[in-house]
Amino acid sequence: KQEVTQIPAALSVPEGENLVLNCSFTDSAIYNLQWFRQDPGKGLTSLLLIQSSQREQTSGRLNASLDKSSGRSTLYIAASQPGDSATYLCAVWGTSYGKLTFGQGTILTVHP
Amino acid sequence: GAGVSQTPSNKVTEKGKYVELRCDPISGHTALYWYRQSLGQGPEFLIYFQGTGAADDSGLPNDRFFAVRPEGSVSTLKIQRTERGDSAVYLCASSIEGNTEAFFGQGTRLTVV
Numbered sequence: 001k002q003e004v005t006q007i008p009a010a011l012s013v014p015e016g017e018n019l020v021l022n023c024s025f026t027d028s029a030i031y032n033l034q035w036f037r038q039d040p041g042k043g044l045t046s047l048l049l050i051q052s053s054q055r056e057q058t059s060g061r062l063n064a065s066l067d068k069s070s071g072r073s074t075l076y077i078a079a080s081q082p083g084d085s086a087t088y089l090c091a092v093w094g095t096s097y098g099k100l101t102f103g104q105g106t107i108l109t110v111h112p
Numbered sequence: 113g114a115g116v117s118q119t120p121s122n123k124v125t126e127k128g129k130y131v132e133l134r135c136d137p138i139s140g141h142t143a144l145y146w147y148r149q150s151l152g153q154g155p156e157f158l159i160y161f162q163g164t165g166a167a168d169d170s171g172l173p174n175d176r177f178f179a180v181r182p183e184g185s186v187s188t189l190k191i192q193r194t195e196r197g198d199s200a201v202y203l204c205a206s207s208i209e210g211n212t213e214a215f216f217g218q219g220t221r222l223t224v225v
Contacts, residue, residue, distance in 0.1 A: 102154030
């Protein structure tokens with residue numbers, strides 16, 4: 001059974017810092033990996049999708065990397081802003097077609 | 113709007129009642145998913161539709177839960193004899209096909225009192 005773990009559970013940083021969120025998964029036989037953002041009381045917003053054949057994806061200040069063999073992904077946020085404050089969720093598409101398995105999320109607070 | 117739409121946004125019901133939650137996926141998306149999220153947890157898989165058929169319903173917790181997608185577009189999640197433990201946010205997502213980028217709706221917050 002696939003298990004996804006995110007570290008740290010919570011992170012508080014001053015504005016302007018670069019930061020890294022970590023995600024690990026137990027079964028390396030994944031199809032894709034997706035990072036999401038969730039604001040309080042809201043749904044999930046897709047940030048980046050990394051296909052299993054890729055090593056990284058970039059979107060603006062976000063960069064996600066994937067090391068499938070070691071079961072790890074990182075989300076790098078450059079020059080953090082208060083508007084980045086949210087919960088960040090990592091999820092993997094496994095070989096069981098159509099099923100995303102989520103981590104518990106990292107709660108990020110960026111203070112001015 | 114071109115996103116996934118879920119209605120209602122909030123639903124309060126009494127224990128034992130029947131509820132229906134609706135999901136309108138992004139037009140053209142053949143894959144549709146239902147997830148359930150409890151406070152402080154990541155979403156948990158319930159069911160996956162490819163077209164009109166339930167390709168994987170292994171996440172449905174028991175036979176009180178049922179979902180349909182009769183025309184391959186809108187889906188309804190149905191919960192019979194609701195229990196207080198069913199209280200959660202129910203999230204719907206769609207993607208062009210299975211295992212591709214998923215887009216989520218805003219969720220339905222179900223409270224069973």
